[in-house]
Amino acid sequence: MIVDIVTYAGCLLLLLGALFSLVAAIGVVRLPDLFTRMHAASKAGAVGGGLVLLAVALLCFDVGVAMRAIVGVVFLLLTTPVSAHLLAKASYRTSDQLHLNMVVDELKSKTGQNHRA
Amino acid sequence: MVELPPAMIETLTSASDWVVVLPLVLCLMGAAATLMLRKSGGLTFIFAVLIVCAVIACEVTLLLRVLDSGPLSMTMGKWLPPFGISFAADIFGAGFALTAAVVTLAVLVYAQGERGAEDGRDGFHSMVLLLLAGVTGSFLTGDLFNLYVWFEVMLIASFGLIVLGGRPAQLDGAVKYGFLNFLATTFFLLALGLLYGLLGTLNMADIMRVAPSANPAAMAGVAALLLLAFGMKAAAFPVNAWLPAAYHTPPAVVSALFAGLLTKVGIYAMMRALVVLLPASRDLLEPVLVAVALATLLVAPLGAIAETNLRRAIGFLVIGGVGSVLVGIAVPSLAGVSGAGLYIFHAILTMTALYLVAGLIESRTGQTDSRHMGGLYAASTPLSVLFFVLVLATAGVPPFLGFWPKLLLLQAGLGEGSWVGSLVAVALVVNAVLTLIAGSRLWAHIFWRAAPEGVVAPAPAPSHRGAWLRLGATGALVAIVVAAGLWPNGLFEALRFGAPDLLDPSRYVAAIGLAGGAP
Amino acid sequence: MGFGMDASIALVAIAPFVAALLAPFIHRLARPYAGWVLALVPGGIFLFLLTLIEPVVAGGTVSASIGWVPAYGLELSFLVDGLSLTFALTISGIGTLIVLYSGAYLKTHPHLGRFLGFLLAFMGAMLGLVLADNMLALFMFWELTSVTSFLLIGFDHTRQAARRGAIQALVITNIGGMALLVGAIVVHHLTGSWELSALGGEVRGSGLYGLVLGLFLVAAFTKSAQVPLHFWLPNAMEAPTPVSAFLHSATMVQGGVYLLARTTPWLGGTEAWTWILVCFGGATLLWGGLGALRQNDLKQMLAQTTLASLGLSVLLIGLGTEAAIAAMLLYFVAHAFYKAGLFMVVGAIDHEAGTRDITILGGLADRMPVTFIGAAMASLAMIGLPLTLGYFAKEEMYLGLMHWQWSDMAVLLVLLAGNAMLAGVAMLVLVRPFLGPVLPTPKLAHEAPIAMLAGPVVLGAASIVASVMTDWLGHTLVEPGAAAILGEAVSSHLTLAINPASPLLWLSIATWALGYLVYRQAAAMRTLLRRFGAGLGWTADTVFDAVMFGLIRFSGAVTRLLHHGRLEIYLATVFVGLALALIVPLGVFNGYGALLPNADLGNWSAKLSWPQLQPYEWGVIALALIGLGAVLLATNRLVAILALGIQGTAVALIFLMFGAPDLAFTQFMVEVLSVVILALVMTRLRLDELDQRPLEDLARDGTLALVCGVGVSLLLMVVLSGTLDTRLSDLFTATSVPIAHGHNIVNVILVDYRGFDTLGEISVVMAAGIAIMALLRRRAKPAVPAAPAPRRRRKAAP
Amino acid sequence: MNSLIFRTIAPLIVAVMLVFSVYVCLRGHNEPGGGFIGGLIAASAMAILGMSSGAAEARRALRIDPLAIAGFGVFIAGFSGLLSLFTGSPFMTSIWLYLELGQTSVPLSTPMVFDIGVYCVVFGTISAVALALEGGEEEP
Amino acid sequence: MDYVLAGLVGCFVALGVYLLLSRSVIRMLIGMTILGNGVNLLIFTAGRLTREIAPIVPAGLEQPDGPIANPLPQALILTAIVIGFAMFSFLLVLAFRAYQSLDADNTDTMRVAEPVNEPNPPLSY
Amino acid sequence: MSAADILSWSTLIALIILGLALLISVIRIIIGPTLGDRVLALDLMTVIAMGLVGTIAVRTGLMLYLDIAIALALLGFLATVALARYILSRAATPPDDAP
Structure with a gap:
């Protein structure tokens, strides 16, 4: 019985994760500029991937594997922001086309225009 | 439960059987060790020489054993063939491996003379040992996929060697060399995949057993792919472009090593694959083989005549030699395969020596182009003798080594009694004459002619230790060429003993000892 | 003959090579006497060969054989019979004199040792060639003569003409050599034997006779410089004079003649044989005679007469009658003696007077009396006066044609014309430089040293002595030699008696008369022939150049086309x-x-x-x-x-x-x-x-x-x-856990079943690392600007 | 890449990756993984270290010349095959030893040594290449 | 499904060849990689496909309890992938060095080893 | 419907959704327009692939696939960092391939 419940929960997480991933993908395609897309990718994407891994942890019925899955989730959550940050920083420095809708350029005051190519 | 007998060899392996595999392992581990030692000064050279000497010792033992009792094999990991990887030495494999090691030793000594102050920091010695490992493995392996692996070892080691020094021409040559050769091994892999899909096995002896029952059309396709792949490795016309594009660019020692080893491995692999493994498919491909042999024989010496860059010209002579071996594959009678085998032996020694002499010439004149050379005849007797002997040996003039394989191949062509055979024989003759023309022109321009206007006369003979090392290494190779040409009886004994194994590989198969008995 | 004979005959072939290798050192040690020391080798061989005359004359042959490549069925076998002994004696005898002569001729040359080495090596090759019974051994020595000749012709290597002559000779004779090799292999296929003495009529009877004949004839014609492959011989005169005397008149070029004589028993006697040999021989005879008259350089004149003489020999072999063969043998010896002598004389003149131009030489007899005597003896032999070997040779060849058929008559006329031209040239060579008024020469002429005089004098004297001892000559030279060629006993009938009733005498007289006419009209004929030559515009020699350069251009074009670097x-x-x-x-x-x-x-x-x-x-x-x-x-x-x-x-x-x-x-x-x-x-x-x-x-x-x-x-x-046959995978699957202790079958394959592949694979990875490091090593250096390769960029299509 | 966030977090990530790589390598005989994959992961860790704190720093952290590690790998891989010389069997025949440590038995085998050799080769080579490309300078 | 993959292999090979024929060295490298992938897939397909069952014997068992994917081609491909990667790295660095010192990324303009317009061989002896 | 059926169906659906997501994210890689967009999309693709691998692990019951997923997460990071670095260094050199 408990097995069934865990299975259902796992399935739910799995589907949810898949949906998050899909949303992230759609967001990356649909959103207007790099930095907004980055939101979609790094947030929804990480959540989607993490949920799938959690689902695996639930569905495997094995402590060792579950531990590994959870380590994977932690790791994902650790790396995604860093990579997003680096990418954003790099893109900001070089970007030739920040979106026109951008109202405030907070970094500009800190780093100055001269950092941009 | 699993029964063990069909899976593993149950008899004890005598330690003396290890001579089949030791040369290769010694080279690999030697390369690894020199790599670890590479920052410890001049040690690497001594170490590498010791390793190669040990390899030679093993291979002499191996050759004696093969001559004594026929092909010798060892299957790795105690797994019965075809489950494990077999190494098997027949007379050709063992003989060529030995020759390759001897040549490598000469090249190492020469290189020490040339590089002098430069130690092994750039990994030169490791790469030479790896190259030798690849070559030895290719000569001795009894498994097709394993052959692919050793091909790649050889290839990547040659990549490393060809760029040593990094002059622009070298890089250009290396790009051509790299792409075309890597492509060749990729084709080989492609053929291997298809072959596995058809036959379900990779062991050469096993392939001989099951190939006759496979779909002949698909087998012909695979054989054609193998022909293409090995033809590229061997620099057969028309897929030989990488050789003249690259061989003259690296330092002369490297050219010498390449000329002696690389194409020979390719052509030997072709001989093994087509004559021994897939004779039925070879018969289907015979017109192609004949055409390729003819074209290679006729076109290559033209290049040697046309080229003024000394080492490029020699590169074309190397290709011409490949054409000669192709004759043996196109006309695989006993005389044909014997001649091809003997030619490979001859070419390993002669072509290496020729490039080493070219290196000596270049360092004496300071030029690479024969248009700007001259006056060496008066300036250097030893160099003149070496070059002259080698040119004659290449052209197949008796009593030097090159004559004997030419004789056997001519006999094979004429003994055929068909117009194809006669055509091949005529091409061999034309090749010999053209080669002689090319050689004599080079001789006249570089040696006889006085140094042309505006070019400094050859430097006086240097007499430091490096110069003697270089001359000695080259001279030793030439001495072998002369001695083997004057007293070829031992070679013919070996051929009489070993060449029939190529046409009727039953002894070879028996030596490997397949699970489930011989075919 | 026992082991002793085997060994000594092998030694005959090998000793010159050993001496050749030692020659440079001997030269360095015994500088002024190098020629004398080294002449001991050919001299010794000559003396040894003399001891073989007795058994050979007694009707036997001396054969010797040492194992060479027994695994291939090859013996280094030698056969001494009348034919080979004649040639071998001539070679070693003249060789001795030539070595002596060279020692003096090139006394001050720094590379005299090298030169003598080549000369001795050539002699060894030539001796091997005539003594060999095995076709492959014969081929090997044949090629060695070409190679040594190449080195000797190009001895004066800084001149392009010498290099050209050398390459030309090498290429032409090598083509012949290849033909010989192929021919030998075909014969081997037909008969199963490499031994010349074992061959019988089976070749003549086979369907491949035409092929074999063609191949052997090409070989012989290239070596013996028959028209149209004759042109290398005059160019070979770029060699120092001793070489011309030895190789390109007396010995090497006779190799082809020897081959024809040697193959006569099993290849000759057919219609095709006779016709081809007679036609080409005759053409060469006339061409050479006319060519000689065109020249004013003494050496070139002699070279052209050599061509004529070779044509004559070939023609005689083609006729193949007993008398013709006897004539050929006599003529070979006579020609070797007088031509070598004349070349040495010319060398001496060149050496002492500084020129060889016949038009500016004269009156040397006073200054060089001994040379003159040598020249006189040789020239008279060439003219064919009685009391010289040349006389008998001429008599015999006319004798062979006394059949009064139209074909014989035609040949007779050719012979007559040829001999007359030769006689005329001989007179020119004797009279112009030595007699008449003294003309100023570039160097003040004086007598040559004794080593240079020995040759002409000894040879001339030998020619006269031999011609007196007619019986001895017949028994020791003509009979065994002809027997060896014709394969049957032959009786000689040489006599010194002059029979006025014989038409032979009148033919001889006609020859001399015509020869005198030629001598008188020499200047006019030279002008005429030169004009004719100029009118022709090209010769075989220029064709060779055209072919060579064409080949080089063609090679260039092909190579640029195929190896464009793209x-x-x-x-x-x-x-x-x-x-x-x-x-x-x-x-x-x-x-x-x-x-x-x-x-x-x-x-x-x-x-x-x-x-x-x-x-x-x-x-x-x-x-x-x-x-x-x-x-x-x-x-x-x-x-x-x-x-x-x-x-x-x-x-x-x-x-x-x-x-x-x-x-x-x-x-x-x-x-x-x-x-x-x-x-x-x-x-x-x-x-x-x-x-x-x-x-x-x-x-x-x-x-x-x-x-x-x-x-x-x-x-x-x-x-x-x-x-798919999955035997392999099935076994891996079955044994992975029980035997190899691994659950991941792929990994077990990688580290156990096929771990050897993986060993190679990691070697590849390591090697890639080293290679990449090697590439990146020199990066610190600024990039060398590339050679000015044009940056050819194609425009992208719109 | 002078980013404080990256530089701070990189050592942590590198450590995790190195541990993971050893784990993947050692269990390769029974589950997916093995020396090659392990070596690749470890080399990736070195690449990240190189990118975050510079090639020179990474080399210093490694202490040993990476190519020498590769050489060592080939050496012990070959050596593990040579061991079977003493058992009278052909090259690369596996030898298994079970070490009894208390209750559990730890298997020691030549294939394992071999796999470690593979790990070293891949790690050494790829690190060397990545650091060389990263550093722009020649190795010290 | 084997046949579908066979078609896919053809696509890989075709694209690899096409890119190798382009003159840009980097494109050629990419083509090489794709060709290599195609060949790996070919070996995989030639060893016949089995869906989703990895050749791993479950813990505790002596032998797998059902059909599994063919392990041998996998091992071969693994070797080939590694070798291909080593080659790729080398060629990439080589291309980079060639670009640096030859100032050319296009094979059309890489003509140092075999120079353009070489003069004809001398017509002399 | 049993739990097993549910599991089977939901993994199938998840696989399909993830496959779709994969394809969609690829669109961004191809259309760009900036380098950053593409790298971002590749990063996302790696994460989705990781999800796909995890789902396959669940579907087949072979947990050994999980490690691949974890490694993918690690390496996806590496790729993104390297590419970000690449974008940065491009800033130093004049762009030659901006669309």
Whole structure:
């Protein structure tokens, strides 16, 4: 019985994760500029991937594997922001086309225009 | 439960059987060790020489054993063939491996003379040992996929060697060399995949057993792919472009090593694959083989005549030699395969020596182009003798080594009694004459002619230790060429003993000892 | 003959080579006497050969044989019979004199040792050639004579003419050598033997007789300089005079004549043989005679007469009658004696007077009396006066034609004309330089040293002595020699008595008379012949140049065409090969039938039915295709890199879906690392990523690529239509856990069953590391500006 | 890449990756993984270290010349095959030893040594290449 | 499904060949990689496909309890992937160095080893 | 419907959704327009692929695939960092391939 419940929960997480991933993908395609897309990718994407891994942890019925899955989730959550940050920083420095809708350029005051190519 | 007998060899392996595999392992581990030692000064050279000497010792033992009792094999990991990887030495494999090691030793000594102050920091010695490992493995392996692996070892080691020094021409040559050769091994892999899909096995002896029952059309396709792949490795016309594009660019020692080893491995692999493994498919491909042999024989010496860059010209002579071996594959009678085998032996020694002499010439004149050379005849007797002997040996003039394989191949062509055979024989003759023309022109321009206007006369003979090392290494190779040409009886004994194994590989198969008995 | 004889005959062939190797050192040690010391070798050989006369005359042959390549059935066998002994004695005898002569002639030359070495090596080769009974041994010595001759002709190597002469001689004689080799192999196939003495009539009777004959004739004609392959011989006169005297008159060029004589028993006697030999011999005789009259250089005159003499010998062998053969033998010895003598005389004149031009020499007899005596003896022999060997030779050859048939008459006329021209030239050579008024010469002439005089005098004297001892001559020279050629006993009938009733005498007198006429009209004829030559515009010699240069130009064109240095075309060639290898065998040998096992459309579509793939599997395949498409259409490098990542990921997913986790794992890793390395390298590379190929190239490359792709697919499908033999995998699966203690079968294969592959694989990885390091090592240095390679950029098609 | 966030977090990530790589390598005989994959992961860790704190720093952290590690890998891989010389069997015949440590028995085998050799080769080579490309300078 | 993959292999090979024929060295490298992937897939397919069952013997068992994917081609491909990666790295660095010192990324303009317009061989002896 | 059926169906659906997501994210890689967009999309693709691998692990019951997923997460990071670095260094050199 408990097995069934865990299975259902796992399935739910799995589907949810898949949906998050899909949303992230759609967001990356649909959103207007790099930095907004980055939101979609790094947030929804990480959540989607993490949920799938959690689902695996639930569905495997094995402590060792579950531990590994959870380590994977932690790791994902650790790396995604860093990579997003680096990418954003790099893109900001070089970007030739920040979106026109951008109202405030907070970094500009800190780093100055001269950092941009 | 699993029964063990069909899976593993149950008899004890005598330690003396290890001579089949030791040369290769010694080279690999030697390369690894020199790599670890590479920052410890001049040690690497001594170490590498010791390793190669040990390899030679093993291979002499191996050759004696093969001559004594026929092909010798060892299957790795105690797994019965075809489950494990077999190494098997027949007379050709063992003989060529030995020759390759001897040549490598000469090249190492020469290189020490040339590089002098430069130690092994750039990994030169490791790469030479790896190259030798690849070559030895290719000569001795009894498994097709394993052959692919050793091909790649050889290839990547040659990549490393060809760029040593990094002059622009070298890089250009290396790009051509790299792409075309890597492509060749990729084709080989492609053929291997298809072959596995058809036959379900990779062991050469096993392939001989099951190939006759496979779909002949698909087998012909695979054989054609193998022909293409090995033809590229061997620099057969028309897929030989990488050789003249690259061989003259690296330092002369490297050219010498390449000329002696690389194409020979390719052509030997072709001989093994087509004559021994897939004779039925070879018969289907015979017109192609004949055409390729003819074209290679006729076109290559033209290049040697046309080229003024000394080492490029020699590169074309190397290709011409490949054409000669192709004759043996196109006309695989006993005389044909014997001649091809003997030619490979001859070419390993002669072509290496020729490039080493070219290196000596270049360092004496300071030029690479024969248009700007001259006056060496008066300036250097030893160099003149070496070059002259080698040119004659290449052209197949008796009593030097090159004559004997030419004789056997001519006999094979004429003994055929068909117009194809006669055509091949005529091409061999034309090749010999053209080669002689090319050689004599080079001789006249570089040696006889006085140094042309505006070019400094050859430097006086240097007499430091490096110069003697270089001359000695080259001279030793030439001495072998002369001695083997004057007293070829031992070679013919070996051929009489070993060449029939190529046409009727039953002894070879028996030596490997397949699970489930011989075919 | 026992072991002793075997060894000594082998020594005859080998000793000169040993002496040749030692010559430079001997020269260094015994500088002024090097010639004298080294002459001991040929002298000793000559004396040894003299001891063989007795057994040979007694009707026997002396044979010797040492094992050479027994595994191939080759013996280094020698046969001494009348023919080879005659040649060998001549070679070693004249060789002795020539070595002496050279020692003096090149006394001050720094490379005299080298020269004597070549000369001795040549002599060894020549002795081997005439003594060998084995065809391959004969071929080997034959080629050695060519090679040594090459070195000797080019001895004066800084002059282009010498180099040209050397290369010309080498190439022409090598062609002949190859013909000889092929001929020998064919004969071996026909008879199963390499031994000349074992051959009988089987060659003449076989269908390949024409081929064999042609090959041997080409060999002989190139060596003996028969028209139209004669032109190398005059050019070979670029060699120092002793070489001309020895190689290019007395010995090497006679190699072809020897070969013809040697092969007469089993190759000769047919209609074709006679006709070809007589025609070419006659043509050469006349051509050489006329050629000699054209020259004013003494050496060139002699060279041309050598041509004529060779033609004469060939003609005589072609006639093949007893008298003709006897004449040939006598003529060979006579010619060797007088021609070598004359060359040595000319050398002496050149050496002492500084010129060889016949028009500016005169009156040397007073200053060089001994030379004059030598010259006189030689010239008289050449004219064919009684009391010289030349006389008998001439008598015998006329005798052979006394049959009063029209063909014989024609030949007789040719002989008469030829001999007359030779006689005329002989008179010129004797009279012009030595008699008449004294003309000033570049050097003040005086008598040559004794070593240079020994040759002409000894040879002249020998010629006279031999001609007096007619019986001895007949028994020791003519009878055994002719017997060896004709294969039957021959009786000689030489006599000194002059019979006025014989037409022979009148023929001789006619020869002399005509010869005198030629001598009187020499200047006029020279002018006439030169005008004729100029009118002709070309000679075989210029044709050789044209052919050589044509060959070089052709080679250049072919090589530039094939090796243009453009990688894309090299690659295209390779891919054409790939396409052919994939498509043709399937089509030719199977008609693509394997693809349609039952030629049944229903079955066909069932085979490709859709439901076998899950939707997400289609998705992954679509991903792979999208990745490929993206790579194809990428317009900048980052997109290409990323697209590469896409298809790599897709491949990894395919591996994953079909049960290959290890592969998928590795593929992911490698893909990511590839992207990383690409990104690292790309930061330093700025690449023009636009495809620059013009449209037609795109179409061509695309077609080629499509064919390759389709070919691979087809071949793979054919392979898949069979069943796979999974013995290997089955055993691995069964034994992985129990024996190899591993649950991951793939990994067990990698480290155990096929661990050896992996050992090679890690070597590849390590080697790649070293190679990349080697590449990156020199990066600190500023890049050397590349050679001014024109940056040829094609415009992209619109 | 002078990003504080990256530099701070990189050592942590590198450590995790190195541990993971050893784990993947050692269990390769029974589950997906093995020396090659392990080596690749470890080399990726070195690449990240190189990118975050510079090639020179990474080399210093590694202490040993990466190519020498590769050489060592080939050496012990070959050596593990040579061991079977003493058992009278052909090259690369596996030898298994079970070490009894208390209750559990730890298997020691030549294939394992071999796999470690593979790990070293891949790690050494790829690190060397990545660091060389990263550093722009020649190895010290 | 084997046949579908066979078709896919053809696509890989075709694109690889097409890119290798382009003159840009980097494109050629990418083509090489794709060709290599195609060949790996070919070996995989030639060893016949089995869906999702990895060749791993479950813990505790002596032998797998059902059909598994063919392990041998997987091992071969693994070797080939590694070798291909090593080659790719080398060629990439080589291309980079060639670009640096030859100032050319296009094979059309890489003509140092075999120079353009070489003079004809001398017509002399 | 049993739990097993549910599991089977939901993994299938998840696989399909993830496959779709994969394809969609690829669009961004291809259309760009900036380098950053593409790298971002590749990063996302790696994460989705990781999800796909995890789902396959669940579907087949072979947990050994999980490690691949974890490694993918690690390496996806590496790729993104390397590419970000690449973008940065491009800033130093004039762009030659901006669309």
